[in-house]
Amino acid sequence: MEKQIRIKxxxxxxxxxxxxxxxxxxxxxxxxxxxxxxxDNKQIRGMIDKVSHLVQVIE
Structure with missing residues (x-):
């Protein structure tokens, strides 16, 4: 199973x-x-980096 990431x-x-x-x-x-x-893959991480000032990663 692929690792998951929660974003708020x-x-x-x-x-x-x-x-x-x-x-x-x-x-x-x-x-x-x-x-x-x-x-949790590099495509999603790239999207998070683009809007990092608007979101919070919950791990």
Whole structure:
């Protein structure tokens, strides 16, 4: 089984650039304080790095 990573959206993406909004949507976020579980791979880690100022990794 692939290792999983939990990510929490801690800041709103209202007023953020379109590429950041699309990255958050691709991660599955809809609202603030939402927690999503994703596979821990380099593609997901890259997406997290792109919006690291808006999300928190829960390990």
């Amino acid at each position: 959206l801690v800041k709103s993406f209202i007023g953020r650039p379109k590429d950041q909004r699309l990255t958050l949507r691709a991660l599955g976020f809809v609202r603030v304080n939402q927690v999503v579980t994703k596979p």
